[in-house]
Amino acid sequence: MRWYNAPGSLEKSIVLKEVKFHEAFQVPWHVVCRGAVCAERQGVKGLSQSDLERIARLYQRLQTYVGWTAADLTRLRTAWPLVEPHVTSLVEDFYAAIQREPETARIITGGSQQIARLKLTLAAWLAELFQADRDAPYAARRWFVGYRHVDIGLQAEYVSAAMSRLRIGLVTRLLADWKGNAHDLMETLAALDRALDLELALIDDAYQTEYRRRLQQMERLATIGQVAGGIAHELRNPLNVIQTSVYYLKQVRDAPPQKRNNHLERIERQVRNAERVIAALNDYARLPLPVCEPVDLGRCLRDLIRDIQWRKGTVIHLRLPDEPVTVSGDQRQLGVVMRNLLANARDAIGENGTVEIVVERSAEGVELRIRDDGCGMTPEVLAKACDPLFTTKPRGMGLGLALVRMILQRHGATFDLESQVGQGTTARVRFRSTQEGSP
Ligand code: HEM
Numbered sequence: 001m002r003w004y005n006a007p008g009s010l011e012k013s014i015v016l017k018e019v020k021f022h023e024a025f026q027v028p029w030h031v032v033c034r035g036a037v038c039a040e041r042q043g044v045k046g047l048s049q050s051d052l053e054r055i056a057r058l059y060q061r062l063q064t065y066v067g068w069t070a071a072d073l074t075r076l077r078t079a080w081p082l083v084e085p086h087v088t089s090l091v092e093d094f095y096a097a098i099q100r101e102p103e104t105a106r107i108i109t110g111g112s113q114q115i116a117r118l119k120l121t122l123a124a125w126l127a128e129l130f131q132a133d134r135d136a137p138y139a140a141r142r143w144f145v146g147y148r149h150v151d152i153g154l155q156a157e158y159v160s161a162a163m164s165r166l167r168i169g170l171v172t173r174l175l176a177d178w179k180g181n182a183h184d185l186m187e188t189l190a191a192l193d194r195a196l197d198l199e200l201a202l203i204d205d206a207y208q209t210e211y212r213r214r215l216q217q218m219e220r221l222a223t224i225g226q227v228a229g230g231i232a233h234e235l236r237n238p239l240n241v242i243q244t245s246v247y248y249l250k251q252v253r254d255a256p257p258q259k260r261n262n263h264l265e266r267i268e269r270q271v272r273n274a275e276r277v278i279a280a281l282n283d284y285a286r287l288p289l290p291v292c293e294p295v296d297l298g299r300c301l302r303d304l305i306r307d308i309q310w311r312k313g314t315v316i317h318l319r320l321p322d323e324p325v326t327v328s329g330d331q332r333q334l335g336v337v338m339r340n341l342l343a344n345a346r347d348a349i350g351e352n353g354t355v356e357i358v359v360e361r362s363a364e365g366v367e368l369r370i371r372d373d374g375c376g377m378t379p380e381v382l383a384k385a386c387d388p389l390f391t392t393k394p395r396g397m398g399l400g401l402a403l404v405r406m407i408l409q410r411h412g413a414t415f416d417l418e419s420q421v422g423q424g425t426t427a428r429v430r431f432r433s434t435q436e437g438s439p
Contacts, residue, residue: 052140055202059139062201072191073134079174079188080130086173087126090166091119097165104158126166129195142199146206156207160200167196223388230388230398234277238270283336284388284399290330290410297325297334297359297368304339305357313352320359327366327431333407340400341370341427348374348425365433371426377419385417 047055062068095115098104108114125145132138149159170192178185245263249255255263298320305316327334345355349372356371377385377392384390386405391398401417408415408429419425 047140047144052136055139055143055205056136058205059134059136059143059198059202062198063134066194066197068134068191068194068198071187072194075184075188075191076130076195079192080127082174082177083126083130083170086169087123090126090169090173091122093169094122094162094166095119097162101158103155104162107152107154129199139202143202143206145199146203147210149203150207150210156204159203163196163200167192226388231277231281235274238274238277241270242267280399284403284406287333287403287406287410290333290407292328292330292411294326295329295331295334297327297338297366299324300331300335300338301342301357301359304335304342308339308342308346310346311349311351311353314346314349315352315354317354317356319357321361325359325361325366327413329411329413329431330407334411337404337407337429338368338370340404341429344400344427345370345372345374345425348372348376350374363433364430366431368429368431369426371424373424376421376423376425377417378421382417382419386415 095118098108099115108118110117128138128141146159149156171189174185174188174192245266249260249263252259301318301320305318310316342355342357349355354373356369358367358369358371360367360369381392386401388399388402390402405415412432414430416428417425418428
């Protein structure tokens, strides 16, 4: 990776200004530095290595996009002595605006002590903006500022508004105090613009990333709630039947042997039903990570077509390329996917229905289509078909397609369904070309 840094270290240049911050905010210097130093420590603490790498890559791409170069950092470092005497007034103005606006004022729950601390953090943030090396830790620290603001419940719009205020303040001070030529001034203002826009982009990414993560968490929780309700419903039925039969057997001690047997068989059947529910849930909830190996789709499909009990008169067309088609995946899990899709096609067709199974290679990868000419689904049913515990079958758990979707997601493959009432349904799975295993 290549980072655009100008010579000179941040530490040296900040320490030289110790006295000014100290005097302005009446606190020891190490607290002023806390903003920069702690942000680095805390900021990276919650982030995984892959998060850090992603942020570093994003930051580099954005730098290239806005045309940020080492010269920009040199210009900012040169301008810092002009900005530095105004940091106090800029910071004061920044927090005065926050305290005036009810929506931002309500976020400050720690009163004047918190404000005093925040002022120091912002001063350190500004010092870094003008002086720090733009390396991976810098990107992580600045991204973390966004994350911190999501955490405190601040709407992203206010960060943009505050940034605008800061930008105008900085530009005004630079314009007023500039002693050099107009060209250098323009270049410096452009460098400042790029720097602030990069900050906003990182903060924005932190907001988006954190919102997405929270949404996924909420969806997971909602699914757990939905599944828990479904289990209760699915198990209540067999348990009620078992309870009734046990009650009968206890009460009627000299029941005729035929009736006794009937009840015992009923109990056995319901225990099997309950086991089926638990096995389906287990598959869904404890799906292990796929262990990938080359999977021969044609062979797998032929075996499954042989295993499945089809309705009388079903016509099956299996169209495969001449050469074996293999994809990289978990043999057992891809087997579950294909079995579920074939079983759905079987359940959708009536007698003498047709199921067409096609495997095709394309530039993008491998496509598997399973099409039936059965009853099809209404748009409402289609929209919910992959939701866990949604089923239209009298004896279904509603986990089949949810499992299909989850397995394919974990394989990086895509899955979609097309359906029309009375015409039939097509299930389409696309494995990307990188997933193709060696034949
Ligand atoms: C340009 C916009 C802003 C910048 C550059 C900025 C900068 C920072 C920095 C550097 C931190 C410390 C992050 C850390 O914990 O490492 C922080 C925290 C925080 N900021 Fe901002 N901020 C901005 C806008 C705002 C706004 C508009 C509010 C409005 C209430 C706000 C409220 C806070 C609060 C409450 C914290 C948590 C501080 C604590 O730990 O008590 N910030 N900000």
